[in-house]
Amino acid sequence: MIYGLYKTIKYNYLKPSITIEKIAPDFTAKELSGKSFTLSQLKGKYVLLQFWASWCGPCRRENVELAEIYRTFYNAKLNNAIGFEIVSVGIESDSARWSKAIKNDNMIWQQHISELGMFDSKIAKLYGVKQIPTTFILDQNHKVLGLDWSPDKIRTFLSSQLSK
Numbered sequence: 001m002i003y004g005l006y007k008t009i010k011y012n013y014l015k016p017s018i019t020i021e022k023i024a025p026d027f028t029a030k031e032l033s034g035k036s037f038t039l040s041q042l043k044g045k046y047v048l049l050q051f052w053a054s055w056c057g058p059c060r061r062e063n064v065e066l067a068e069i070y071r072t073f074y075n076a077k078l079n080n081a082i083g084f085e086i087v088s089v090g091i092e093s094d095s096a097r098w099s100k101a102i103k104n105d106n107m108i109w110q111q112h113i114s115e116l117g118m119f120d121s122k123i124a125k126l127y128g129v130k131q132i133p134t135t136f137i138l139d140q141n142h143k144v145l146g147l148d149w150s151p152d153k154i155r156t157f158l159s160s161q162l163s164k
Contacts, residue, residue, distance in 0.1 A: 024049065024142045027123050032099060032112040039087065039142070042111075046073075046084045046161070047138040048154060051129045053091040054101035059133045063105035065151035069158065070109055077163040081140040084158060089123050090114030091132050 024047075028038040039047075050066065052059035066086060073084040088107060092098040092114045102112055115121035119130060127136070137146035137154065146157070 022144050024136060024138050024144055025126050026142075027126060029113040029115065029123060031110060032102065032114075033110070037087075037111055037113060042085050042087070043142060044082045044140050046078055046081050046140060046158065047142065048084070048086045049127075049136040049138060050086060050088045051091055051124065051127070051132050051134040052088060053132055054094070054097045056091075056132050060101065060105060062133055062151060063101075063107055066154075067106045067108060069151060069155050072155075073158045074109070076158070078158065078161040079163055081161070085109060085111065087111040087113065089121075089129075090116075091118055091121070091124060091129070092116050093118055 024039065026038060026040045028036060031037045039049075048066070048069075052063065054060070070084070070086050075083055078084065086107075086109045088102075088109070088111065090098045090113065093116055095114070095116060098114055098116075113123065115123065117124070119125075127134075133148075135146075135148055135154075136144050137149055137157065139145050146153070149157070
């Protein structure tokens, strides 16, 4: 019983503050390239908002699958949407290690952001992210459809949205 209570408290503590059915808060940040990026630029597209880190083994393994999903769906005709994008938010303190991981994991999308503040970064706090990997699937209006879906579930969902 105590273990069950512990698991419930831990889950509720680690759960992000932005949940399913909520509208994802907009933010502006600098991409790895130095270009300014605002989440609302991607309105009209399905978006995977990914919080990850170069030092996180499960995140790095997931990146390989996300790169494949991105190549498959980024330009796809999806129901009521004009494609699919990934926005990766690095929970980092070392920009060189972060940049190297992006290259090594073949993360070919453009939206790579890190404020190098680890979990104290403005964006991590805005979303209430306390653990990684944490992912949000956003619809074309940026309503949260899913939280922490596996790559297989993301692939299945996007496949189901392909326009006939």
